[in-house]
Amino acid sequence: MTEKLTKTLDKLSSRKAIKYAVYSAAVIIFFALILIPPLAGIFIKWDSIQYILNQPPLVNRALSAIQNSFIIALTVAALDLLAGVPMAWLIARGKSRWLGVIDTLADIPFIIPTTALGYSLLLFWSKPGGVSSLFGSSLISPGWLLVMLLHFTFSFPVVVRVMVGALLDYKMEYERASRTLGAAPFTAVRTVTFPVLKPAMISAYILAFARSISETGATIIVAGVFENGSVFIQNIKNQYSTSDPALYNGAVVFGSFLLIIISIAIFVAIHFLGPKLRLPLRRVRPVAERKLSYKKAEKSRNTIILAVFLALILLPSLFVALSAFQAIPTPTFTNAITAKGIWSGYWQSLLISYALGAVVTVINIVIGLPTAIIIARKKAGKFMSSIFDLLVNIPLVVPSIALGVSLGIFWKANFASLPDFALLVLAHLAITYPYFVRSMSAAVERISPDMEEAARTLGAKPLGVFRTIVFPLTKYSMLSGAIMVFTRSVSETGATLAVTSKLQTAPVLLVNWIKGVVQASPLDIALASGFLVLFSFIILLVLRLVVGREEKVLLPS
């Protein structure tokens, strides 16, 4: 029965019309569901901007918040590159047995939902139980510095992941050639390896930038009175959404519009100007660079980077676990597992989060696969495919709360009866779409077209080629792409807050608990975060077991 079905499908797939239909459907879905709504929505309520424009203080507040967003994202991405490249180097080139463990540990801040991460950092840096107790007062109070630290922490794994992948793909022959020509190790890396890896660094920078610019939930937790773009939109909602809806609409549309436009402009600028950027390599100072190549220099570099990783990233990220463990012998734990009081809402929100994540992941695989193939195989011509590739990344670089605002307006204006869950699916779909498509298109690109052609000459139909060649060779990338989508969706706060206030996902609920919207004790919050971390660990573990160590590339480069 299934055999017959596959045969029929295989046959159908060799028809030009069917192929054309599948690819055009993918393109249409991309534009109709993913790209247009988040961009077009704000223009529907464009007129409301006038309400904020005649309130200069509010305009100034919005502008400075948006400025903060970009300063932080641009700086944090640079710092991540600075710390992430040596770390990736250590993982890819080091020889210690422990590197596998460090490699896995480096993924932790990526896999933990950012809100739990934010709370963990808050506990670690600002609350009495953390490092602050060593100093008698709060070491880092909520504010811009803590926001920077937070963003640095959760963007770090992205850079490491991309750079480890790039370093493993890098042909060592270039570096060896440089050495035989008389370059000291440091010089070889500076003049050959880094320039060759520049595209990967640009890609890592963009991803780190995108992570930072998009984050909302955790930022709200650690921001204090500090506002960036995302926090501003959320604060405006709390302040005016009921008291002055017109002003609220105006401020939100205004803020979202600027965030979207500037993000896209920066992304396009980095995309096109980045490759033109030349690292300074004209002058070589053989003596000084020789010193930097010594084993001692390498050792101290590794020590520094490991210390930074452990003290600034790993320890603060996992600090909440300590408090969560403290909650276990208390009634809080009993309340939690018996779903008493506020905890019934917690489990419900967790259910919503995971259900949402699952739905979004499945849809992504279905609609994202043809798009990935279009991009990887340049099905739409060289030029159009590269444009398409660029467009696919846009939802990635647009702050998710702005994207959510715009997308919410778009769908509510056109389909007023759309249930909130559907809105959530659409919003999360738009945000996570680039992750899956990028991961898959990179994987498909790695397969030589020769192999597909060989299969065709041996008699396989197009779908058969996919089933027997492309899929087996890309299934790990597909899996890791799917897990990325799932994790990203579960972690997302900004877009969720923007499209619905009725349905609470786990991170939204956690923000409400922490901000005191719902009365929750510190133990409650710690335990709730602890559960999120625990479940994330299980996901990470499963990923590692299924995917194994060879397939390290979680994120496409």
Add this chain to the structure above:
Amino acid sequence: MPEVRVVNLTKKFGKITAVENVSLTIHDKEYFSLLGPSGCGKTTLLRLIAGLIQPDSGEIYIGNKLVNDVPPEDRDIGFVFQTFALFPHLTAWDNVTYGPKVKGFDMKEATTIGHEVLEMVKLHERLDAYPNELSGGMMQRVAVARALAAGAQLLLMDEALGQLDAKVRSEIRYEIRRMAKDLKLTGIHVTHDQSEAMAISDRIAVMRKGRIIQIGTPQELYMKPESIFVAHFIGESNFLEGYVQGKNSDGNVLIELREGAKMEALNGAFSKSQNVVLSIRPETLIVEKGLQDGPNVVSGTVERITFEGSSIRYEIRLDNEEMIVAIKSSLSGEWLNVGERTKVFMPVEFTHVFPYPETGLKDELSVA
């Protein structure tokens, strides 16, 4: 100046011994080839000499200086990689002048050197092109120019002609030899192509399974192979199994092949009734229908004929069922037809006898 000497060199990769207790001296200004089938350890040996990998034991001397702990950048070598390894982000010109630049020469000096070496490899056009815009032959020239520009007296070539078309390859190998000789360089050339090694080298080391089997000039290796493997790997040989019957008055060995054919062959030192392998090159055989019966004459039937231009290749099934290949000039003498009976004479002076290998003849001939 750069004589290269390796002493008892061993390198293991996990359980595999890539280079096993190799000792070798390459003279100053000599063009030397490491020849062997893939996986024989020749590239590993070259990389050890270059300092790209470290030996497990043994010593490497370049110009009488122990260089085991000297990093590659200080060994004063030029290395041409199999894949060329041209830096993809630099133009041909920047690739060539990379060496002088990283060594801290000033721009003027680097430019002068760049022009000099490009003159040598006869590459003047397309200097602004990036590696991915160049043809294989051009990339090869740039790679050689780059290695020379670093000022090395020792040129190491790792299968550096392997990626080129056959025609370009056979032209470029003479150029490289000429250039090495003009510049008075010491060259070490790794290849699996015996005709390339023969054409380019002063001396060749034949390697197999991490060891050097024989070192000699191309003529020596061809005329006096010391093992079945060398006889097989350099040029082409027929191998016939037999056993020793004794010696004659000239000191030649008397051998009886399977089914009783009697042979006389060079080389001594075999004991009576020892199993041996007799080898003889196809081009030394005399194939004629009307040959007189006598020592070293066997008869058989032509089974296949291949016309190869200047020569004709006959595959002849001997009466003892063994197959023998004979190559004759296509320009003289009568041609035989498939199925025809003929006689084959094996001149004594071209025969070699080897003890029958312990692991069998098939294994000894395997080039894997």
